[in-house]
Amino acid sequence: MTTDPLRPATGVIVFQYNPETLTRTLTARTAGDQSGSGPARFAGIAEQALKLAVELDATDQLERGDPLARAVGIAPALARLELLVQPAAATVIANEAMLRAGVVEILPAEAPLTVLVWGAQRVLPVRVTEFSVTEDAFDTALNPVRAKVDLGLKVVSHPDVPLLSEAGALSMAAHVGREVLAGLGG
Template identity: 65%
Template sequence: MTTSPISPPVFKGALVAVDPLRPTSSVIIFQYNPETMTRTLQARTTGGEAGSGPLRLSGPPEETIKLTIEIDATDRLEAGDPIAETLGIAPALAALELLLYPSSVAVIANEVLARVGVVEILPMAAPLTLLVWGTRRIIPVRVTDFSITEESFDPSLNPIRAKVDLGLRTVSYYDTGMLSAAGALSLAAHIAREVLGTVNTAEGAAAAIRSAAGVGGPS
């Protein structure tokens, strides 16, 4: 289908992993933006149990995000893309999977340390991962799980079409502190929500005033 020349450009969603050990696989742009995103917020509270006192918020809510992304090499195969012809969508799937893998460099370094007698080796830290969803939502997240359904294959059994169901958990300043990069981004998102909530309140108040005055009602 031909896109109208006056259609606005579509912002592509993405996952960005800030990992100096793997800079080449750190940006995963969604080929197609998901049509839906499920966000679940669970209050983080203290007190208020069994009527013992007021409910108090101890921090921002715990938020989980579920979305499904589609990856398809059909258009690239029709255009004769050599990577798609040789590997299908395997590189895109590998980039996603690496979000849950430690760096092989760190794995080898830890093995060397263990063999020379270092007793305590710290677990390898996951990269800072950002869900980029438009210019107003850049959210630090942890990829908690995902399932890949490979739906079609080329003659060499490389996958050429797949759906990936992603499970994410947002990382907040409650988890990392406000001075970390993730904490600063989380606090900025918190403040942006407050601004949007204020806009909604002002808009609702204006609508109520117009309704009371009989302005802008149905004819």
């Protein structure tokens, strides 16, 4: 799920199939003396990276006679995913216009908040760090009808963003949820 007022149609991306695997890598954020002579200290919530593969296939839609799938295959789903790593065209055009008008400092486009919902227990604000598409099959007009998208994600947490921001609040809720889950088992 993303929030981008310039592209409201890209707000929710539902995976056609649940990815078979999700790889998580946690790296402790530590502070202070790393020589081992003093106590280990945490500087914040661990950095977390995720990797997953999303499979898209228009076979079922094509068999049902879906007009959108017949016209463009899975291109709309691929486009929604691709927009996670690109600024809105309106922002690019506006920045170019400001540049040509002599504006001295132009801020890079802010990425929309992207939230990965992996079940009720894992709702995580993320940034896409890697994006690779393998298109496996095409229709007669060369529209992709089957593809695999490999995604690398960085979970956004405090201190990446302010704790009271939307992303910070989601991150802290996920962190508290992990602590609750850890307390359930024996």
